[in-house]
Amino acid sequence: MRLRKTKALRGGTAFLLALVLLFHAFPVCGPRVSAESISDLKARLSELEDMEAENAEKLESLRADASQKRAYRDAVKEKIDIVQQQLDVLIQRIRALDEEILEGEAAIADTKASISDNFDRLKDRLRTMYMTGDATTLSLLLKSTSLVDYRQKSEVVRAIAEHDTELLDTLESDLHSIEEAVREIDAQKAQLGEDKKELDAKSKELSALYEESESLLREAEANEAEAQAEAERIALEKAETDAAIDQWYAEYYAALEAANKNAAGGVGYIGTGAFVWPMPGYTMITCYFGEGGHRGIDIAGVGIYGKDIVAADAGKVIYAGWMGTYGNCVFIDHGNGYSTRYAHASALAVSEGDEVQIGQTIAYVGSTGNSTGPHLHFEVLYSGSLTDPFNYF
Numbered sequence: 001m002r003l004r005k006t007k008a009l010r011g012g013t014a015f016l017l018a019l020v021l022l023f024h025a026f027p028v029c030g031p032r033v034s035a036e037s038i039s040d041l042k043a044r045l046s047e048l049e050d051m052e053a054e055n056a057e058k059l060e061s062l063r064a065d066a067s068q069k070r071a072y073r074d075a076v077k078e079k080i081d082i083v084q085q086q087l088d089v090l091i092q093r094i095r096a097l098d099e100e101i102l103e104g105e106a107a108i109a110d111t112k113a114s115i116s117d118n119f120d121r122l123k124d125r126l127r128t129m130y131m132t133g134d135a136t137t138l139s140l141l142l143k144s145t146s147l148v149d150y151r152q153k154s155e156v157v158r159a160i161a162e163h164d165t166e167l168l169d170t171l172e173s174d175l176h177s178i179e180e181a182v183r184e185i186d187a188q189k190a191q192l193g194e195d196k197k198e199l200d201a202k203s204k205e206l207s208a209l210y211e212e213s214e215s216l217l218r219e220a221e222a223n224e225a226e227a228q229a230e231a232e233r234i235a236l237e238k239a240e241t242d243a244a245i246d247q248w249y250a251e252y253y254a255a256l257e258a259a260n261k262n263a264a265g266g267v268g269y270i271g272t273g274a275f276v277w278p279m280p281g282y283t284m285i286t287c288y289f290g291e292g293g294h295r296g297i298d299i300a301g302v303g304i305y306g307k308d309i310v311a312a313d314a315g316k317v318i319y320a321g322w323m324g325t326y327g328n329c330v331f332i333d334h335g336n337g338y339s340t341r342y343a344h345a346s347a348l349a350v351s352e353g354d355e356v357q358i359g360q361t362i363a364y365v366g367s368t369g370n371s372t373g374p375h376l377h378f379e380v381l382y383s384g385s386l387t388d389p390f391n392y393f
């Protein structure tokens, strides 16, 4: 029978488990199951060890998986940071170009205004000269005192026009240079805009990759945590099973010691190895060995209350009295590796240390301890492990 445990037991202490081991008699069949015998406990321990090894391997691989996914996510994050830095630099350069463009446009506007002003002034001067007519110019020239003076005066008029024209030419040329510079800056800005678009796309792509790697990592971490929890659960149950095995051996050696003590002082209680039916006249079985974790067989029947319970073989009484769920009970050691237990009695006919013969009345049927009605709960143990009583009848 496989050992299963109730929730309360799993969370409980070794002490609780030990109590259950000591006193669990199961007078009626039910879903409650506990440690059956040392072989069940050892089988469960070995099963737990297998589970532990398997889970440890799984946990290791899940850890490696999570760590790999974490490294991948971090690498993606690093790439995102680099692209972001590149974007920051680009954005700063674009802003600087925007400022240069603004400055250039202001300079263009200034130069245009200056050209316009100078041109207006030149037009005014020429208009004035022409409106006053040749006469004024002529009289100015005629009033010249000499040819040199005349030449100087006509040179002045010519120079005035020439100076204005030169100024205008310079301004025009400046304007073209500034416009050319602004066009170049615009072209640079357009190129940076293209670069930025590319980086934006790359950043978007990396962000999607990051999201995906994050979600994969979270999944891997959840799996790892689950395996970790399972490892803890197995470790706890292993500790409990270990404690139960220790308890079982403590109980077993105590019983052996008691039996040896009795054997040293008495003679002839070695059993025959052949059992007689412990409940004369009653053969109705209400619960078989192993049913729902049952440790023995339950024998019942109409009018059974108070009837004789007899020793299944000769032996020495190693326990006679009250014991938890067994109620009033008798344990007999047959000195040949076998021992028998009789539980739920209404009264006892023997005391601890008594030597009993095969078929001797040892107790009377009752319903003490954990029992729902009068019956005999009968167990047969060999080398301390529970066995099916029907192996012997």
Ligand SMILES: [Zn+2]
Binding pocket: 025, 026, 027, 028, 287, 294, 296, 297, 298, 376, 377, 378
């Ligand atoms: Zn029973």
